[in-house]
Amino acid sequence: MKIVFYGAGNMASAIFIGMIENRVVEPSDIYLTSRSMQEKIMFFKEKLGVNVSYDDQELLKDADYVILASKPQSFPAVAERIRPYLEPKTKVVSVMAGTQIKTIRRELKTENPIARIMPNTNAMVRHSVNGISYSENFTDRDELIELMESFGTTVTVGEDEMHNITAATGSGSAFLYYIYEMYAESLMELGFDEEEAMFLTRNLVIGAGKMVEDSELSFSDLRKNITSKHGTTEAGLNALDGEGLKKILVTTLNAAASRSEELSQDEDE
Ligand SMILES: NC(=O)C1=CN([C@@H]2O[C@H](COP(=O)(O)OP(=O)(O)OC[C@H]3O[C@@H](n4cnc5c(N)ncnc54)[C@H](O)[C@@H]3O)[C@@H](O)[C@H]2O)C=CC1
Ligand SMILES: O=C(O)[C@@H]1CCC=N1
Numbered sequence: 001m002k003i004v005f006y007g008a009g010n011m012a013s014a015i016f017i018g019m020i021e022n023r024v025v026e027p028s029d030i031y032l033t034s035r036s037m038q039e040k041i042m043f044f045k046e047k048l049g050v051n052v053s054y055d056d057q058e059l060l061k062d063a064d065y066v067i068l069a070s071k072p073q074s075f076p077a078v079a080e081r082i083r084p085y086l087e088p089k090t091k092v093v094s095v096m097a098g099t100q101i102k103t104i105r106r107e108l109k110t111e112n113p114i115a116r117i118m119p120n121t122n123a124m125v126r127h128s129v130n131g132i133s134y135s136e137n138f139t140d141r142d143e144l145i146e147l148m149e150s151f152g153t154t155v156t157v158g159e160d161e162m163h164n165i166t167a168a169t170g171s172g173s174a175f176l177y178y179i180y181e182m183y184a185e186s187l188m189e190l191g192f193d194e195e196e197a198m199f200l201t202r203n204l205v206i207g208a209g210k211m212v213e214d215s216e217l218s219f220s221d222l223r224k225n226i227t228s229k230h231g232t233t234e235a236g237l238n239a240l241d242g243e244g245l246k247k248i249l250v251t252t253l254n255a256a257a258s259r260s261e262e263l264s265q266d267e268d269e
Helices: 010-021 039-048 056-060 072-085 101-108 121-125 141-149 159-170 172-190 194-214 219-224 232-242 245-268
Strands: 003-006 030-033 065-068 091-094 114-118 128-134 152-156
Touching: 003 010, 003 072, 010 030, 010 039, 010 121, 010 128, 030 039, 030 056, 056 072, 065 072, 072 101, 091 101, 101 114, 114 141, 114 159, 121 128, 128 141, 128 159, 141 152, 159 172, 159 245, 172 194, 172 245, 194 219
Parallel strands: 003 030, 003 065, 065 091, 091 114, 128 152
Antiparallel strands: 114 128
């Protein structure tokens, strides 16, 4: 298997580290390139034993998959590198938010099978949620799904639904981290020092995550089990509801999904 990553940043590295650690590929199957010779990809070469190259012809020769893992704004430059050397057997897989299959096809001037995936950085710990959609001619889907399930769970969606998946789970963990960040800062307002606030929040989040993983109960039942009638939790939850938490989250998710739509429209111009 030869899998070539154009881009070795936060998302790509979470994917190839997840794949290698879960032994679905050998480090020698992975080829990395980036914008310029960067310390970061040399570090991956030394630490993981993956291949690194800036020779596009050599990179794309006999490649089974090419993974487009740059920012959408860098894609035209990436496409220029790939276009001359893309072989008919190579499947194209994009992780770029908002970049449509038809745009990838147009920029690469290719009829090759193309899939879009929307993972998240939880790939690093095998818990990414991967939205996936395919071009019609992407027939050999099982192999790609197997590769992706090495670092998470996979949900097949129509390309139009990618905007919502991008908001819900692509960006979603950032929203949760931000809530944890704000929680820790709020503990400091309560009087804890920074170290205590971080320690308490971190362990609270880890414990809650493990409860979600291990328990059969719904989020709502887990919450109710903590909430005594007329107790402290009820008082806090009433205050939270009064601030309109759900409305805030709906606004957040709509903003992210709209940005994904905007990114896809930019390309049409
Ligand atoms: N970070 C995340 O949690 C997620 C990111 N994504 C998508 O993944 C993509 C990458 O995001 P990040 O990894 O966060 O960005 P990043 O900034 O960490 O990495 C971008 C990579 O692209 C490379 N690159 C730029 N121009 C290039 C070129 N001409 N040739 C080869 N490589 C080039 C850079 O050298 C860098 O390695 C984006 O399109 C984003 O929409 C999708 C899901 C989640
Ligand atoms: O912020 C972004 O645009 C990318 C897509 C999903 C997560 N990060």
